[in-house]
Amino acid sequence: MPDRPAELSPRRRALLDAALQVLAEQGLRGLTHRAVDRQAGLPQGTCSAYLRTRRALLTALTEYVAANLAADVDRLAAELAGLPHDGDTTRQVDGVARMFLGWLEHPEMLLARQELTIEATRDAELAAVLAAARDGLVDVVDGILRARGKDHGPERAAWLVASLDGILLAALLRPAADRAGFLGRALEQTLGSLALE
Template sequence: MGTRRDELLDAAITVLGERGIRALTHRAVDAAAGLPVGSTSNHFRTRDALLDAVVERFAARERAAWEDLARRTYPTTPHELARVLVLAAREATGAHRTLTLARYAILVESGIHPSLRAQLSATGAEVNAWFLQWLRVAGSTDPERDAPIIMNHFTGLVLHELAIPDPAFDPTDQITALVTTVIRPRSAEVPS
């Protein structure tokens, strides 16, 4: 069972994911949490304090979702990695839709608030580290090059599906083509 603080922050994430950044107010969070007016401001005196705490909570929830995915699978080939990313895209646009929409709202807001940018970079470091490891295990010879190519495409693909939902959404072919093209197979060294 979470704390009252976590309950408020989860309600704030729901407000963000369902109504956008402008809707994120203390009163909106109180209402979403089903708590008396003033509950949110008792924990977070300013909107900036609320937003900073939301980023921490959001990052923890997103990291937990990715860690759950990592526990269920360990891709050792480009095709297996593509399957995992397809599953992640489906979860991000399905079961975790509100959380993902909140993520994009926070990302856009970080363009205006540099403190959020720094906070997002710091909280994303753990996820980035294990994704680089997945790339290595899947056969990437240059994970630092491959990671942004794959994840930036993944981010755009998910954003597009959230913005313009397709009932037949199936990113399998696109993600598989991307991953198997980007991850360069290991080859034997050619004598000089």
């Protein structure tokens, strides 16, 4: 898991929330200091006073997105840790589904992560931040596999997380009213099939 950043000041949090919204709505091309200031309702120059360069803005936003998603995964992992390891992982799968549905109900974080993931293919520093956050979800999925008696190691869990990423992206492309049903069916097929292996 990535280290949690120091507590953000209200102004910095407002800037990062605004940057998240700009990135989700306009993509990386639209992510400028001026656009963030406008979105946050702050005077021009505020964002650049806190995050001097585009590089600083991208890095801070990547850390913010990764930390927020990782916090959700941490909460899920803590919830699942108290469940019995009796081979029935229905509640674990339901927990993953609830977390994903929460992400889909407020998709800005997922949209931003998609944009940042593409950028990270050309930026090793951003890739490292996103990879560290992803490790937490791999650990949760690995725990579900182990609870089912399927100890195939973390690589298998990483493959499954990649599949779940694809399901999340496919759900994002559907009309909002169809997302929950699609997600439920896809997770049932993907995670439920583990019991048969």
